Amino acid sequence: xxxxxxxxxxxxxxxxxxxxxxxxxxxxxxxxxxxxxxxxxxxxxxxxxxxxxxxxxxxxxxxxxxxxxxxxxxxxxxxxxxxxxxxxxxxxxxxxxxxxxxxxxxxxxxxxxxxxxxxxxxxxxxxxxxxxxxxxxxxxxxxxxxxxxxxxxxxxxxxxxxxxxxxxxxxxxxxxxxxxxxxxxxxxxxxxxxxxxxxxxxxxxxxxxxxxxxxxxxxxxxxxxxxxxxxxxxxxxxxxxxxxxxxxxxxxxxxxxxxxxxxxxxxxxxxxxxxxxxxxxxxxxxxxxxxxxxxxxxxxxxxxxxxxxxxxxxxxxxxxxxxxxxxxxxxxxxxxxxxxxxxxxxxxxxxxxxxxxxxxxxxxxxxxxxxxxxxxxxxxxxxxxxxxxxxxxxxxxxxxxxxxxxxxxxxxxxxxxxxxxxxxxxxxxxxxxxxxxxxxxxxxxxxxxxxxxxxxxxxxxxxxxxxxxxxxxxxxxxxxxxxxxxxxxxxxxxxxxxxxxxxxxxxxxxxxxxxxxxxxxxxxxxxxxxxxx
Numbered sequence: 001x002x003x004x005x006x007x008x009x010x011x012x013x014x015x016x017x018x019x020x021x022x023x024x025x026x027x028x029x030x031x032x033x034x035x036x037x038x039x040x041x042x043x044x045x046x047x048x049x050x051x052x053x054x055x056x057x058x059x060x061x062x063x064x065x066x067x068x069x070x071x072x073x074x075x076x077x078x079x080x081x082x083x084x085x086x087x088x089x090x091x092x093x094x095x096x097x098x099x100x101x102x103x104x105x106x107x108x109x110x111x112x113x114x115x116x117x118x119x120x121x122x123x124x125x126x127x128x129x130x131x132x133x134x135x136x137x138x139x140x141x142x143x144x145x146x147x148x149x150x151x152x153x154x155x156x157x158x159x160x161x162x163x164x165x166x167x168x169x170x171x172x173x174x175x176x177x178x179x180x181x182x183x184x185x186x187x188x189x190x191x192x193x194x195x196x197x198x199x200x201x202x203x204x205x206x207x208x209x210x211x212x213x214x215x216x217x218x219x220x221x222x223x224x225x226x227x228x229x230x231x232x233x234x235x236x237x238x239x240x241x242x243x244x245x246x247x248x249x250x251x252x253x254x255x256x257x258x259x260x261x262x263x264x265x266x267x268x269x270x271x272x273x274x275x276x277x278x279x280x281x282x283x284x285x286x287x288x289x290x291x292x293x294x295x296x297x298x299x300x301x302x303x304x305x306x307x308x309x310x311x312x313x314x315x316x317x318x319x320x321x322x323x324x325x326x327x328x329x330x331x332x333x334x335x336x337x338x339x340x341x342x343x344x345x346x347x348x349x350x351x352x353x354x355x356x357x358x359x360x361x362x363x364x365x366x367x368x369x370x371x372x373x374x375x376x377x378x379x380x381x382x383x384x385x386x387x388x389x390x391x392x393x394x395x396x397x398x399x400x401x402x403x404x405x406x407x408x409x410x411x412x413x414x415x416x417x418x419x420x421x422x423x424x425x426x427x428x429x430x431x432x433x434x435x436x437x438x439x440x441x442x443x444x445x446x447x448x449x450x451x452x453x454x455x456x457x458x459x460x461x462x463x464x465x466x467x468x469x470x471x472x473x474x475x476x477x478x479x480x481x482x483x484x485x486x487x488x489x490x491x492x493x494x495x496x497x498x499x500x501x502x503x504x505x506x507x508x509x510x511x512x513x514x515x516x517x518x519x520x521x522x523x524x525x526x527x528x529x530x531x532x533x
Contacts, residue, residue: 002082003195004105007070008089009119024426024473025481026506032058033502034485038529046522064089068250068298069113069140075235076188077109082195086244090123098130107135107198109191110178112142117168117175124177135198138175139182139191143168145265147183147211149433150218156440162451163433169211169218176213183220184209185269186228230255230274237285245291250298253279257301261355262366262442263396265434271301280315287321294348297327309333313341324348331369334377343384349421350381351389356396356403357410364398366436371410378422379415385492387421390414390479394472395429395465397437397446397457404468408475416478419492421499424479426472428465431455474507481506498528 026033028041029051037054041047048054067088074086085100108127110120124136150169152158164170168181182190190209197204204210208224230253256269286292303309309329316325326349334350342350354374356362362369381388392407416422431451436442438451447458455462473481480499505521 001085001100001103001105002199003077003084003107003109004087004100004103005070005074005077005084005109005111006087006090006123007067007073007111008065008114009123010089010091011093011122024470024503024506024510025483026502026509030055032483034058034483035529036485038502038525042526042529066244066246066248066250067111067114068252069111071240071244071250072233072235072252073109073111073188073191074244075240076233077191077195078239079236080192086241088244090126092122092126097126101127101130104131105134107137107195110136110138110140112138112140115140116142117146117166117171120168120178121175124175128177135179136177137180137182137191137194138168138178139184139187143181143183144185145434146170146181157438157443157451158433160451162454166452174213174218176215179212180204181211182209183211184223184226186226188228188233189226228255228272230272231278234274234278234282237282237289242289242291245289247292248294248296249286249292250296251282251286252299253297253302254299258304259301259368260366260436262364262436263393263429263432264436265432265438273301276311276315279312280319283316283321284319287319287323293323295323295325297325300328300353302327303329303333305330306333306335306338309338310341313338313345313347316345317341321346327351328353331374331377334380336380339380339384339386343386347386349387349389349423351391352377353391355391355393356399357392357407358399358403360406361396361398361403365393365396375414382415382417382420382422385417385420387423389423389425389482391425391427392472393427393429394469395460395462397429397442397448397459399429399460399465399468401468404472408472411472411476411479414478418496421492421496422479423482424476425482426469428453428462428469429455470510474511477504494528494531498525501525501528 029048031037031048031051031054033041037058070086070088074084078084085103085105087097087100090097108131110123112120115123120138127134127136146167146169149158149163149167153164153170157163165172168175180194182194184190187209190207193207194204194210197207205221208222209226210221212219254271254273256271257264257266258271283295286295303312324346327347328351331352352374354369355365355367357371359371378388392411394404394407411424430453431438431448433451437448442448449456450462453462478500480503501521501524505518505525508518508521
């Protein structure tokens with residue numbers, strides 16, 4: 001085998017789990033109370049015999065998703081003549097990885113879209129233990145950011161210890177098991193040159209965009225930015241092995257972002273987009289496979305304008321696809337016409353990154369959303385029973401008690417339906433290197449110190465933001481937290497009632513309500529759990 005592609009990593013001792021999701025979900029003995037776990041809990045007299053195993057399973061479950069970047073790499077190198085395999089998620093406790101290890105790949109390719117440096121370290125050590133002669137090459141977003149941070153190693157705030165220790169090229173503990181890194185923004189052409197060199201036993205010294213570690217320092221080959229065309233990099237789904245497919249498949253239409261939100265470190269990448277012809281050529285191939293039931297358009301900037309929504313939905317309807325779809329969308333793209341088209345085209349869930357319900361904070365974020373437009377958009381989605389995900393960031397510079405209250409009031413004032421699921425995601429402000437807010441000018445403006453999730457500024461610090469995050473979670477009633485579980489209820493109304501009751505119980509537990517109140521809610525939830533079967 002020429003290459004093995006790995007897109008994600010999970011380990012039972014991994015602690016960077018999806019805590020932004022489950023901090024406020026209902027738990028018992030540390031087990032998130034999904035529908036499946038609730039049924040077992042109630043059938044076992046409100047206890048678990050195997051709580052630790054269930055904890056591990058619930059943490060692992062999100063990592064089993066199909067990772068689009070690794071699918072993209074597998075498709076790209078296969079189309080260019082290389083014999084490849086795909087290991088979607090590496091897990092050292094899962095012996096299935098040995099099935100592909102036995103094929104003795106010449107190269108293992110690690111994508112860092114969903115892996116940081118420490119995850120790469122664990123994967124690389126495991127690979128070298130069993131495949132000591134296999135070359136490991138790492139690329140993707142985290143490597144690119146590591147390179148950009150290395151270039152600014154002497155700049156204010158980029159020379160902080162807590163920043164340098166997190167990235168590949170500035171850490172004093174490099175991942176020595178990795179043989180090469182691709183530091184280009186894209187790197188597909190560089191990867192092909194590397195695979196060719198390994199296959200033919202040639203030197204990689206002349207290959208651009210490659211970094212290697214010589215035992216003391218990193219050596220960087222010349223930089224030669226690659227051109228990137230998403231149409232040329234389309235996935236040929238009819239050639240993807242069936243074992244790499246699932247009922248829900250991610251689908252990427254764009255790369256980059258045209259906006260300049262102050263908190264985002266993805267802002268400098270220009271937008272590249274597939275044509276409608278390419279999109280629908282791929283969707284037809286997926287439809288013909290007869291496996292996929294739902295498409296998840298996973299990029300933030302697919303449906304940016306009403307015209308784009310209309311063109312996509314009208315063609316989707318013409319094609320007569322049976323599978324449902326989910327996507328990010330901007331509020332200004334939602335009109336009475338587009339929402340009708342989205343409903344007719346089997347749109348199931350739309351994701352809106354609202355970030356704040358305060359005009360003051362939105363201005364500080366350089367977010368251009370108008371809250372009345374968001375309210376109107378949510379009303380249209382609600383009246384058409386299209387499920388939503390809404391997300392908010394708490395603690396951005398400019399955040400105060402008053403702006404948090406504005407966000408709470410905004411969430412509670414939005415229109416809701418008893419037959420529409422409005423998922424809620426809450427995040428604490430993350431001070432990301434390479435974002436505009438990380439730079440000296442804005443740090444000086446806001447008196448901002450620290451990095452990542454440990455920071456303080458003129459109006460708030462990270463500890464207080466955590467308390468405010470909990471306050472928001474306890475103060476909103478209609479939106480629900482996402483347990484990432486499946487449902488078989490025949491009635492959407494029953495489902496929404498069940499989900500809200502589950503969250504009411506979670507809020508009662510988190511806020512320390514009296515035992516009799518909590519016990520009564522458990523009784524009500526038990527009734528709703530089994531009435532839905």
